[in-house]
Amino acid sequence: MTVKSILCVYAGESYEAAALKTACLAAKRFQAELQIVHPMVPIVVYPDLYGVDLAAMERDGLARADRAELEAAETAAQSGLPFVRQTDADSGHDAPRVLFATTVGIASTVVSAFGRTSDLIILGCDAPQTSYDMAPILSALLDTSVPTLVVPSGSEPVSDLATPGQVLAIAWDGSAAAGRALRAMEFLIAAGQNVQVISILPKEERHFVAPVEKAAHWIALHDGVAHIERAGPFAMSDGEAILTYAQRLNSQLLVMGAYGHAHWKEMLVGGATDHVLKNSRIPLLLCH
Known part of the structure; x- marks a missing residue:
């Protein structure tokens, strides 16, 4: 995967600072x-009804x-990046550079509109167990x-993307979504990159289409060094097991x-992604 176009939707919230810095470093x-x-929330158009000072x-x-x-x-x-307002942008300017635009709309709509022509989207999220708007990520x-790439508040900005000194982990359950995530992470793998493959054991209703050894082999073909970690079975959920192993x-x-x-369904009854x-x-690199 080649990354030449990155989108960062920045509403100016304090928890987005690490994501903003990561986006610049990635560019x-x-x-x-x-x-x-920057999404500017549309103004309410019924001031008499809501008593809003427009x-x-x-x-x-x-x-x-x-x-x-x-x-x-x-x-x-x-x-060390050139900064250009979108209205002043010269399409002939060489990358890397930063283009800035303000547009009227809610953040989730802006993500959809601008994200579909991007190679990578970088967004911030608030600290664990904190209530925040997940709509842009969804x-x-x-x-x-x-x-x-979701960068939590308080985490270190990802400054050394695609360097052997960084330890990456990928959660692997053999699913189609895991396969897409595996292929999407190609740009993160440098020669000699240490990649921990966290294998989540299948539940009774789940069938392995691609075993964890195939994922490790794919990483090796792309010059990474894969190490398989078999998680479980645990009393904890898949999401808890993934984070426990990633931390360990x-x-x-x-x-x-x-x-x-x-x-x-995941948001109602709980699921690995939501957890x-x-x-x-x-930071998380997610692919649906």
Whole structure:
């Protein structure tokens, strides 16, 4: 997988800072064009009904957009990247560079609109066990099918993507989603890269189409060094087992297929993807 176009939707929330920095570092690492989009929430159009001060809302929205642009420009400068407003963009400018745009719309809609023409989407998420808006992440996974790097608040920005010094982990259950995640992680594998393959033992109703040894062989063909870790069976859930092993292996990044079951079912009755998104302290590369 070649990464030449990266999308980072940045609403200006404090928990998105690590994702913003990671996006700039990734653009520099892969000589890619980074599109940073700030979503400006649409103004309510019924002030008499809701008692909303539209003028104040508009001023606040514009002020947030200005702050987001300033923070994006500062982060790009720290990474040594040229910063260009979308309206001033020259299509002939060489990458890497950062393009910044403000657009009216909710974050999840912006992710869908801009994400489908990107190679990689990078989004922030709040600290474990914190309530935050997961809609942009769900939109990236379910509406674009583009590999999505989710960077939790408080985690270290992923500065050494695709270098042998980073320990990667991939959760493997032999599913189609896991296979897509495996292929999507190709850009992360450098020569001699240490990749821990966390094998989640199948449940009675699950059948292995591709055993864990085949995943390890694929990694070896792409110059990585795979180590198989067989997790379970445990009393804990698959999501808990994945995070437990990733932490025990000192992984800096976890790769996994997302929402192999319907996402609404996982959110209602619990599932590995939902658990990992809500509890991971390390960045996640997810693929649906």
